[in-house]
Amino acid sequence: MQELDGFLEEHRDRFLQELCELLRIPSVSTDSRHAEDVRSAAVWVAKQLEGLSLSTKVIETEGHPIVYAESPPVEGAPTVLVYGHYDVQPPEPMDEWITPPFQPDIRDGNVYARGATDDKGQMLTHIKSAEVWMRTKGSLPLQIKYLIEGEEEVGSANVYKYLAENKEQLACDVVVISDCSQFAPGQPAITYGLKGIAYFELRVTGPRQDLHSGTFGGSVTNPVNALCRILTALVDGDGRIQIPDFYDDVVGLTDPERRQFASLPFDERGFMEKLGVSELFGESGFSTLERRWARPTCDINGIWGGYQGEGEKTVLPAKATAKFSFRLVPKQDPHKVADQLEAFIAEICPPGVEAELVRMHGACGYVTSLDSPYVTAATKAIEQGFGRSPVFIREGGSIPIVTAFQEQLDVESLLLGWGLDDDNTHSPNEKFCLADFQRGIKASTYLWRELAKISND
Amino acid sequence: MQELDGFLEEHRDRFLQELCELLRIPSVSTDSRHAEDVRSAAVWVAKQLEGLSLSTKVIETEGHPIVYAESPPVEGAPTVLVYGHYDVQPPEPMDEWITPPFQPDIRDGNVYARGATDDKGQMLTHIKSAEVWMRTKGSLPLQIKYLIEGEEEVGSANVYKYLAENKEQLACDVVVISDCSQFAPGQPAITYGLKGIAYFELRVTGPRQDLHSGTFGGSVTNPVNALCRILTALVDGDGRIQIPDFYDDVVGLTDPERRQFASLPFDERGFMEKLGVSELFGESGFSTLERRWARPTCDINGIWGGYQGEGEKTVLPAKATAKFSFRLVPKQDPHKVADQLEAFIAEICPPGVEAELVRMHGACGYVTSLDSPYVTAATKAIEQGFGRSPVFIREGGSIPIVTAFQEQLDVESLLLGWGLDDDNTHSPNEKFCLADFQRGIKASTYLWRELAKISND
Numbered sequence: 001m002q003e004l005d006g007f008l009e010e011h012r013d014r015f016l017q018e019l020c021e022l023l024r025i026p027s028v029s030t031d032s033r034h035a036e037d038v039r040s041a042a043v044w045v046a047k048q049l050e051g052l053s054l055s056t057k058v059i060e061t062e063g064h065p066i067v068y069a070e071s072p073p074v075e076g077a078p079t080v081l082v083y084g085h086y087d088v089q090p091p092e093p094m095d096e097w098i099t100p101p102f103q104p105d106i107r108d109g110n111v112y113a114r115g116a117t118d119d120k121g122q123m124l125t126h127i128k129s130a131e132v133w134m135r136t137k138g139s140l141p142l143q144i145k146y147l148i149e150g151e152e153e154v155g156s157a158n159v160y161k162y163l164a165e166n167k168e169q170l171a172c173d174v175v176v177i178s179d180c181s182q183f184a185p186g187q188p189a190i191t192y193g194l195k196g197i198a199y200f201e202l203r204v205t206g207p208r209q210d211l212h213s214g215t216f217g218g219s220v221t222n223p224v225n226a227l228c229r230i231l232t233a234l235v236d237g238d239g240r241i242q243i244p245d246f247y248d249d250v251v252g253l254t255d256p257e258r259r260q261f262a263s264l265p266f267d268e269r270g271f272m273e274k275l276g277v278s279e280l281f282g283e284s285g286f287s288t289l290e291r292r293w294a295r296p297t298c299d300i301n302g303i304w305g306g307y308q309g310e311g312e313k314t315v316l317p318a319k320a321t322a323k324f325s326f327r328l329v330p331k332q333d334p335h336k337v338a339d340q341l342e343a344f345i346a347e348i349c350p351p352g353v354e355a356e357l358v359r360m361h362g363a364c365g366y367v368t369s370l371d372s373p374y375v376t377a378a379t380k381a382i383e384q385g386f387g388r389s390p391v392f393i394r395e396g397g398s399i400p401i402v403t404a405f406q407e408q409l410d411v412e413s414l415l416l417g418w419g420l421d422d423d424n425t426h427s428p429n430e431k432f433c434l435a436d437f438q439r440g441i442k443a444s445t446y447l448w449r450e451l452a453k454i455s456n457d
Numbered sequence: 458m459q460e461l462d463g464f465l466e467e468h469r470d471r472f473l474q475e476l477c478e479l480l481r482i483p484s485v486s487t488d489s490r491h492a493e494d495v496r497s498a499a500v501w502v503a504k505q506l507e508g509l510s511l512s513t514k515v516i517e518t519e520g521h522p523i524v525y526a527e528s529p530p531v532e533g534a535p536t537v538l539v540y541g542h543y544d545v546q547p548p549e550p551m552d553e554w555i556t557p558p559f560q561p562d563i564r565d566g567n568v569y570a571r572g573a574t575d576d577k578g579q580m581l582t583h584i585k586s587a588e589v590w591m592r593t594k595g596s597l598p599l600q601i602k603y604l605i606e607g608e609e610e611v612g613s614a615n616v617y618k619y620l621a622e623n624k625e626q627l628a629c630d631v632v633v634i635s636d637c638s639q640f641a642p643g644q645p646a647i648t649y650g651l652k653g654i655a656y657f658e659l660r661v662t663g664p665r666q667d668l669h670s671g672t673f674g675g676s677v678t679n680p681v682n683a684l685c686r687i688l689t690a691l692v693d694g695d696g697r698i699q700i701p702d703f704y705d706d707v708v709g710l711t712d713p714e715r716r717q718f719a720s721l722p723f724d725e726r727g728f729m730e731k732l733g734v735s736e737l738f739g740e741s742g743f744s745t746l747e748r749r750w751a752r753p754t755c756d757i758n759g760i761w762g763g764y765q766g767e768g769e770k771t772v773l774p775a776k777a778t779a780k781f782s783f784r785l786v787p788k789q790d791p792h793k794v795a796d797q798l799e800a801f802i803a804e805i806c807p808p809g810v811e812a813e814l815v816r817m818h819g820a821c822g823y824v825t826s827l828d829s830p831y832v833t834a835a836t837k838a839i840e841q842g843f844g845r846s847p848v849f850i851r852e853g854g855s856i857p858i859v860t861a862f863q864e865q866l867d868v869e870s871l872l873l874g875w876g877l878d879d880d881n882t883h884s885p886n887e888k889f890c891l892a893d894f895q896r897g898i899k900a901s902t903y904l905w906r907e908l909a910k911i912s913n914d
Contacts, residue, residue, distance in 0.1 A: 030768035090770060096666060154768055181672070195671060199769050208733030209553060210884040213756040214652060214854030215638070217784050218696065218748035219728075221738040224757035224779075225692065228685040235682065237807065239675065271676075276665030279809035281678040291675035299670040299773050300681035302763035307780060309547055311487035311611055312656050312817050314782060314855075315883050316756050322681075323764060325771060327674050350694065352736035360769050397671030397771075426772055427667040 003136045004445050012438060015128050016111070018048075019437065020104040022086070022120050023113035029064055029087035029154045038064045038150045041086040041120075045148050048127050052134045054146070061158035064150030068169075070143065071130070077142035077452040078173035081411075083401060084123030085152030085179070088115035089426045096428035109434050116432035117423040122178035122440065123148060125418060129444030141452035145172060152179075155361035156401055163408045173454075174374045175405045176447065178440060180395050180417035183264060185433070188386040188443075190378055191415035193293065193394030194402060196328035196365035198337045199301075201358040202227065202345070205319045210306075213316040220316065221352035224305040227320040230355060233348050234324075234341075235298045239282045241326070243344045246296070249331045253294050261289045264391060274422055293394035296332065300324040323360075327396055334362025363400025368412045377450035378414045385443020397425075416443070460593045461902050469895060472585050473568070475505075476894065477561040479543070479577050480570035486521055486544035486611045495521045495607045498543040502605050505584050509591045511603070518615035521607030525626075527600065528587070534599035534909040535630035538868075540858060541580030542609030542636070545572035546883045553885035567888040574880040578889035579635035579897065580605060582875060586901030598909035602629060609636075612818030613858055620865045630911075631831045632862045633904065635897060637852050637874035640721065642890075645843040645900075647835055648872035650750065650851030651859060653785035653822035655794045656758075658815040659684065659802070662776045667763075670773040677773065678809035681762040684777040687812060690805050691781075691798075692755045696739045696748075698783070700801045703753070706788045710751050718746045721848060731879055750851035753789065757781040780817075784853055791819025820857025825869045834907035835871045842900025854882075873900070 027041035028034040042058055042065040049056040049069035056069040064087060073079065091101035091114045099105035101114035111121070126146075133140050147170065149159045163170060183189040206223040207216070235241055253261075266289055272280060282291040291297070305320025307313035326337060338359050349355045369375075370392055382390045395415070402413045418440035424430045484498035485491040499515055499522040506513040506526035513526035521544060530536065548558035548571045556562035558571035568578070583603075590597050604627065606616045620627060640646040663680040664673070692698055710718075723746055729737060739748040748754070762777025764770035783794060795816050806812045826832075827849055839847045852872070859870045875897035881887045 030766070030770065032767070090764070090766060092764070092766065092770075093667070197671070197771070199771070206734060209881065209886070210550070211732065212854060212883040213754075213758060213782060214654070214784055215852070215878065215882065216732070216749065217754035217756045217853055218739045218752055219737050219745050220732055220734050221736070222756045224760050225688070225696075225755075228688045228757065228760070229694070231682070231685045232689040237686070239682075275668065275673070275677055277663060277677050277809045279678070280676050281807070281809045282675045288676050292673065295675055297670075297674035298682075299674045299679045300685065300763065301670060301770055301772050302765045302774070303681050303685070303777065304761045304765045306757065306759035307547070307549065308759050308761045308778075309488065309549065311547075312780065312782075313487065313547060313549075313758055313883065314654070314656070315758050317759065320760065321765075323769065325670060325769075327671055350738070352734045352738045395672070396674055397669060421672065424666070425672065426669040426770065429666075 004132050007132050007136045008442055008445065015441065016434065016437065019111065019121055019124055022124065023104040023111070023115055024102055026102045027087050027150065028090050029151050030090055038087055042067050042150055045086050049146055052130055059162065061162065063158045066159060066162055067146065067148040069146040071140045073143045074141060074452070076455065078454050079143040079145065080451055081145045081147060081170060081172035081175045082126045083175055083177045084126065084148045085119045085150065086123065086148055087150040087153050088118065089153050093428060098429055110431040111434060112429055112431045114430050116430050117419040118425045118430065119152065119179045121432035121437055122418045125178060125437065125440035125444045126176060128441045129448065132445045133448060141448050145170060159401065160404055163404055167408055170409060172409060172411055175411055175413040176416065177399060177402065177413050178416045178418050179399055180397060180415055181419040181421050181423070182417055183391050183393055185420055186388065188382045188388060188390040189393045189417060190375060190390045191395045191417055192370055192392050193330065193367040194365055194399050195396050196332060196334055196363045196400070197325055197398040198328060198334035198362045199325040199360040200341065201321060201323050201360060202230065203319065203321045203356045203358070204353050206353040207318050209318045211316040213314045216316050221350050222316050223353050224317050224320040226350040226353045227305065227322055229350060230345055230348060231300055231322055231324065238284050239297060241296060241298050243340050245340055246337065249333065250296060250329055251331045253290060258290065260392065261287065264289065292396045294329055296329055297327045298324065328365050330365035330367045332365065334364065338362065363398050364403045366402045366406070372412060373454050374412065374414055374451065377454060378416055378447060381443050381447035381450045382416065384446040386439045461589050464589050464593045465899055465902065472898065473891065473894065476568065476578055476581055479581065480561040480572055481559055483559045484544050484607065485547050486608050487547055495544055499524050499607055502543050506603055509587055516619065518619065520615045523616060523619055524605040525603065527602040528597045530600045531598060531909070533912065535911050536600040536602065537908055538602045538604060538627060538629035538632045539583045540632055540634045541583065541605045542576045542607065543580065543605055544607040544610050545575065546610050550885060555886055566892060567890050569886055569888045571887050573887050573889035574876040575882045575887065576609065576636045578894055579875045582635060582894065582897035582901045583633060585898045586905065589902045590905060598905050602627060616858065617861055620861055624865055627866060629866060629868055632868055632870040633873065634856060634859065634870050635873045635875050636856055637854060637872055638876040638878050638880070639874055640848050640850055642877055643845065645839045645845060645847040646850045646874060647832060647847045648852045648874055649827055649849050650787065650824040651822055651856050652853050653789060653791055653820045653857065654782055654855040655785060655791035655819045656782040656817040657798065658778060658780050658817060659687065660776065660778045660813045660815065661810050663810040664775050666775045668773040670771045673773050678807050679773050680810050681774050681777040683807040683810045684762065684779055686807060687802055687805060688757055688779055688781065695741050696754060698753060698755050700797050702797055703794065706790065707753060707786055708788045710747060715747065717849065718744065721746065749853045751786055753786055754784045755781065785822050787822040787824045789822065791821065795819065820855050821860040823859045823863070829869060830911050831869065831871055831908065834911060835873055835904060838900050838904035838907045839873065841903040843896045
């Protein structure tokens with residue numbers, strides 16, 4: 001392995017330059033104006049894989065393309081499917097970025113750019129680790145299939161379709177995904193549970209047009225007041241969701257899980273300081289880590305209606321809209337939640353306005369077993385890459401594709417987060433630690449060896 | 458008076474052309490980018506008054522200018538002060554205008570433009586009526602002072618200052634204002650009561666920056682959720698305000714008032730159809746007219762926070778803002794309401810966020826006596842101008858200057874609305890009925906005669 005370590009060390013700067021190249025492409029999948037940029041990122045990833053002599057294709061879909069590549073099968077060794085995404089979240093609000101989101105800037109040992117950690121930087125570690133093997137050993141110790149998509153930030157509809165229609169091609173023993181976080185700086189983790197999500201837009205309409213709030217106030221329901229009232233009714237003052245039967249399918253934490261979480265060195269004061277809040281918040285009876293990792297939540301993601309300009313406008317607005325989402329825990333079904341929500345809104349909607357609920361993306365949560373040989377292999381690889389044993393954590397974010405892999409391919413996913421909690425994922429000034437980029441490549445390089453030791457019978 | 462009627466008839470088209478000239482000036486006082494347009498409108502009004510040989514000046518203020526003009530005193534006749542405003546509300550939302558807001562369009566007997574009814578069209582009737590007198594009789598039958606300002610839509614701060622500092626100059630027996638509505642098409646009205654207002658902006662801030670709603674949901678208070686919760690707590694499901702002691706100073710309606718309102722031919726079904734709502738809404742125990750005219754209300758005028766673009770963004774926003782206002786009834790003090798509100802928000806604000814309440818403009822409500830000789834004079838003038846006796850109504854909108862005239866000059870105001878309820882005041886497609894413009898000029902022409910008959914002893 002010395003040879004591999006040596007190659008990695010020698011090409012460290014080039015690997016970073018290549019990451020910056022990818023980060024310069026504004027592959028914002030949510031915004032149709034960036035469609036060509038998204039394609040450019042796909043082509044960039046495909047060229048990387050082709051450069052390793054992998055059989056590579058850019059697959060057209062009804063949306064953004066999927067990049068697929070595979071190395072030859074290795075007898076006696078398992079097949080691993082690497083999943084990642086080259087698309088990114090919108091960069092807004094633009095004025096809060098210290099340096100422009102698509103001009104990667106290196107400072108304080110980090111690279112700052114939209115997509116740095118989510119997921120371009122993390123995804124690239126698994127391509128660079130294959131390069132390490134190919135350029136030193138001339139081959140990989142096991143078969144790797146790469147499925148790198150461009151619609152992760154918009155619900156992955158076309159990857160699901162592709163997955164359902166290409167099960168044989170994608171068949172594997174385990175999936176590897178790096179699209180989440182370590183537990184803390186210097187403390188790597190294996191994420192064994194994820195939340196699901198149910199995302200909605202709610203449009204409340206009242207009078208035909210904006211009205212004078214003096215002349216008409218007190219006679220018609222104000223759609224902004226109504227929207228706020230509906231949204232407020234969804235949760236109580238502690239953030240516990242008030243939709244009838246919402247908690248029916250929620251699986252509680254086990255005592256060992258709660259003990260494990262409690263044993264983690266979570267610095268609540270430091271966490272608050274980092275976020276700049278004076279108090280934490282959430283469902284009573286649960287610790288902060290429990291709430292973040294394993295309890296359902298409801299957040300309004302955006303709201304707008306009426307006059308938002310300078311000064312005053314005494315208007316009773318004709319309509320108001322909000323985007324909001326529930327984070328779900330394993331066993332909660334986003335469709336069932338949507339049905340429950342729709343019924344609840346129908347019941348509580350104030351008179352004289354219409355409330356239209358638009359169902360956006362939904363995904364189930366996920367929990368895997370800590371006893372699998374793949375988890376053991378990943379544990380060893382991380383020890384070698386990061387010089388420290390990983391802890392076992394869960395995550396509040398969603399990787400809905402994980403559920404799809406389980407359902408379609410009957411395989412588990414290794415969720416190996418190289419990011420950090422303060423990477424500003426989905427926020428201005430997103431970053432990725434350069435040392436973690438290198439450690440991730442090294443851990444991935446060792447992961448191929450550790451997984452290759454497992455029999456694929 | 459035949460001579461006056463004849464002149465009015467003859468110059469009908471030119472009067473309309475002049476109104477359109479004024480409507481073409483985008484004098485949006487709330488938006489600093491329109492400062493020069495606001496000035497142009499002031500100059501336009503001043504030229505009109507100068508053209509009638511009135512002693513006229515454009516008075517500079519710290520904000521937009523005030524136009525002041527006066528005719529000579531007439532012995533034995535009272536002095537009337539005409540108040541109006543040449544500034545307008547912002548035209549947004551732009552995409553809902555059928556024709557552009559500052560390109561007046563004549564259709565269906567109306568002129569469509571921002572400011573058509575509020576207040577350029579109504580204000581101009583009192584200048585054109587003076588023109589009728591000057592061009593036919595060579596003088597006015599009483600002294601008229603004109604105070605036409607450019608900051609009515611932003612709280613009139615500089616007019617209040619001017620008023621306080623120039624009481625002698627502005628001294629008068631009665632004020633005439635046309636900045637409200639008739640009761641119905643063909644049914645003119647004298648408005649004897651107005652609501653006050655207390656307008657606020659509430660800024661809720663939480664974490665230092667936008668966060669990933671999966672990773673951080675369930676641990677920090679979401680400022681949009683918090684803002685909705687605070688706003689929803691302000692009123693109950695019927696729109697009754699929940700701020701402690703808010704109703705302490707509310708003067709209830711008298712039985713004769715309630716009977717008078719009930720006798721008005723208010724077509725509730727037609728009102729709903731016009732607004733495009735399926736149900737009306739408001740405090741229980743009061744009729745729709747009572748709620749609109751004489752009960753306090755609370756409306757959110759605008760709200761924004763988080764992601765408002767295309768698609769989905771799973772963000773926990775760092776901040777959220779709303780503009781909202783209370784309509785107050787006579788005897789309620791906007792400063793006291795602001796204090797009560799501030800205390801209430803401090804009490805109910807969710808933990809972990811800061812709520813900053815910005816006090817914007819405030820004004821008291823107003824009720825006048827129906828027995829005054831000025832009301833009798835106005836009643837006669839309206840009968841002549843509109844061919845029908847006015848009804849006596851109140852109005853949900855605010856004309857805070859009315860309270861200031863009462864306090865500073867110790868005079869009552871005649872509120873003679875030439876507009877209609879469906880004029881789309883403050884909304885897209887604002888209009889003013891051309892026939893009402895003409896009838897308003899005629900009523901105003903007669904008003905000078907009727908008022909002149911009153912002794913000013």
